[in-house]
């Protein structure tokens with residue numbers, strides 16, 4: 001579904017990605033792990049069009065989308081839940097969700113997407129009129145995911161959904177992610193620092209180190225890999 | 237003696253009311269201009285110093301449109317006035333969009349100072365081109381709208397123009413409120429002003445929303461230009477400078493980026509200015525706004541209705 005080839009991205013003189021290649025098959029959950037500054041966020045931002053690649057290709061359903069503006073990429077069915085959630089704190093929960101469905105012109109489709117989101121996160125329905133900035137951290141993460149689902153994506157990219165959440169909440173959020181994948185058939189590309197959990201829920205994983213793919217493999221295999229164990233799983 | 241004093245007090249009340257009404261009419265016009273400053277700031281975080289000149293262009297658009305409209309509609313009449321205002325608003329909306337597209341958009345990723353200096357350049361360009369095209373000498377704005385005295389009660393004189401200015405301003409404010417709070421594009425404007433990156437990830441075409449914001453702000457400035465010209469019918473290419481600066485102060489006073497704040501700031505500046513020139517000295521009239529600016533920067537830099545902006549990391 002998503003095929004990245006030799007993607008290089010730089011911020012001015014700083015090169016953040018030195019030609020990475022990865023692939024996300026339809027229907028699966030692929031994870032991208034790596035330590036701080038490895039280039040995970042940069043990868044997602046480039047896929048969703050927030051950053052322009054220096055070189056390389058991003059094929060989505062066979063079409064090279066590298067360099068397209070974000071709103072055209074969303075239209076193709078890619079949705080990106082950014083790092084730090086980035087909900088619109090000045091808007092209500094409902095308005096945030098409406099913005100998620102910005103490109104949907106069909107009212108019944110919006111209604112339908114909303115039903116799905118509320119089914120997954122009933123809390124959001126209760127909080128519809130609340131100003132999003134006053135939600136708790138966990139609720140904000142639910143809103144960020146719910147908002148991204150409003151565009152009815154085929155591929156959902158999540159950047160560190162566990163960031164700053166209590167362990168119990170992290171578990172809930174990850175269960176939801178798996179549920180979204182299984183029940184709605186949405187392909188997922190998951191960026192995480194919590195490698196343990198990420199490798200647990202995913203089918204395939206990539207380990208990113210200073211802008212390069214250092215390792216890749218089935219998630220189950222990666223979890224057994226001594227290098228991954230010592231560097232990312234906190235194992236001995 | 238007692239009786240005499242009562243009359244005196246009555247006179248003073250009337251005089252005060254008169255000043256207040258004059259001030260509100262002037263304040264409405266400043267409020268309409270201030271909204272454009274604050275909307276653009278809310279979205280792009282920069283002060284569009286050419287905005288006052290859009291107000292001037294609005295008045296001149298009206299000046300050249302008036303004879304054309306007079307050929308099809310009875311003039312002076314309220315309909316002729318509204319038609320001229322509507323078309324002038326559309327023309328200025330288009331001018332605002334073009335300015336953003338060609339002067340500001342190429343600098344979207346440049347330092348704010350570069351954009352600010354460009355805005356001053358655009359302002360000078362519009363003023364001098366105005367002098368070249370329209371001529372530097374003041375022109376008499378045509379009688380578009382009939383003016384009736386509404387009351388002469390006890391010396392209080394209110395005419396239909398003042399009511400018109402207040403009424404049209406109120407309608408425009410309500411329309412703007414509706415657009416920003418109830419429509420999809422308005423919600424997108426608020427989303428974009430909070431976080432442009434996240435807005436882009438929603439599928440919002442941020443360039444389009446920015447163009448729309450400039451169109452809206454410029455249309456309001458054009459309406460202000462027409463309202464100003466029917467109240468003070470001598471127009472010239474530099475007429476936008478002072479009202480523009482005062483409206484900028486109004487936007488800062490209300491809390492830059494805050495729409496109700498800009499409207500409130502405009503009214504406060506208009507009323508204060510009128511009261512000061514009526515009671516103290518008209519010499520200081522134009523200095524009032526800047527006094528207010530200094531005060532607000534000292535006392536509450538975030539403005540009356542503004543929230544303290546937390547610097548985003």
Ligand SMILES: Nc1ncnc2c1ncn2[C@@H]1O[C@H](COP(=O)(O)OP(=O)(O)OP(=O)(O)O)[C@@H](O)[C@H]1O
Nearest residue numbers: 011014016034035036037038039040041042043193
């Ligand atoms: N706006 C920027 N300007 C300059 N350099 C940047 C910018 N954003 C990121 N970088 C650099 O690019 C590299 C990759 O950053 P990126 O945010 O993609 O890392 P990450 O893997 O997401 O890290 P984290 O786990 O901390 O979120 C880092 O060295 C970072 O310092």
Ligand SMILES: [Mg+2]
Nearest residue numbers: 040041042083
């Ligand atoms: Mg990151």
